[in-house]
Amino acid sequence: MEPRGKTTTTFSMRFMCQNCGQPLRLREPPETPEAAQKGGSLSTESSDGGELQASTSRSSPAGVDGEVRTSPMQFTLLGNSVSIRTLSSIQKTIVDMSAILSGRKIVKDPLCEECTDHLLEQLDTQLSQAELDCQAYRHVLKTEVMAEEERKALDTRLQAELRDLELVEARLTEDLEDREEAWAQAAADLRESQAETAELHQRNAQYRKEYCALEWQRLELTDQLISVENQLRHAQGQLHKLSTNNIFDLTFKIWVEGPMGVINNFRLGYLPQVPVSWTEINAALGQTALLLLALANTIGLKFQRYQLVAGGNHSYLKSLTDDSVWLPLFSDGKQNVFLENKFDRAMMAFLDCMQQFKEEAEKRKEGFYLPYSMYPELGTIEDASGSGEWYSIRTHLNTVEEWTKALKFLLVNLKWSLSWASERYSQK
Missing domain, CATH: 1.10.287 (Helix Hairpins)
Structure with a gap:
């Protein structure tokens, strides 16, 4: 039994650092003389489990209730210690304790x-x-x-600068409004320009379409023009070729084939050794009538007494004094010499027309000349060789040889007339 008034308390406690989690080593408070006199002691032992054994033994007066009071253990304190306890510190301590007890505050002490x-x-x-x-x-x-005056001067200067800045702000605001109006106008102009651009693109597309159509039409017309120009050049070449040619020479070909004259491949005359049909003779007479009529029209001659009508192998002469009288310039070779022979009268009338052409051409004094003289009232043609012989163009009381020679002389005179007219009137 321990004596009354002395209590020895042994307890086992574990303290960890709240920051790094390492175990804390408790520090014993130094013994004071007073504590030694009172016989109090504190011992710390280590148990097998690594626990710290802290024991406190000191004598203390017993309280009224008989409890034994022990001195508190020593820890490292954080923060500044307050030497003087004030009301606010006490209140703060009470609030902190309440928070710790209620769990609203976490105690971060002790620390290593x-x-x-x-x-x-x-x-x-x-x-x-x-x-x-x-x-x-x-x-x-x-x-x-600063001094009061300097502050007032500074206030005055700052007020002036403020007013200047306000004026600048007002000016910039006005400028901004103008720029906004200009921007709005530019946006409107841009929309108009875009609309106009779209319209121009549409017009350009339509223009390209029309241009392509017109270009195609131009190419076709160019081809046609080239073709027409080629035709024109060909026609001009033909015209030039024809203009250099003599229309009379191209139309009427007269030459002599032995004792017989030929016009356009038709023989004019008849010989026993060279029999010629009257159909060919009538065609040759039709060609001579056409040639004399063309020559008369070329020089503007109007025949007297008879009108020459060219009708191929049935040509004839019509009397200008008696409309009922017409003389055939064709025959079938069966005329009766005892009857009135109209064919011979037609040949004499033809010779009369030929004499009228000669006289009219000689009036023009353009060098017209015929190699054989003609006598229409007799129906004869004189030989140009100077022999003084003449030949009749009538078949009545005439030989076929002399009649054929007279027709040959007649064709020669027509050939000379043709050459003269071709030289002077072909260009006209």
């Missing part, structure tokens, strides 16, 4: 020495920065303190 040193270093750094900020604030306050 390393974490405590690290925390103190951080606090020292923050404190140094706060002191530097405080010095900077004091310096700013000292430098910004």
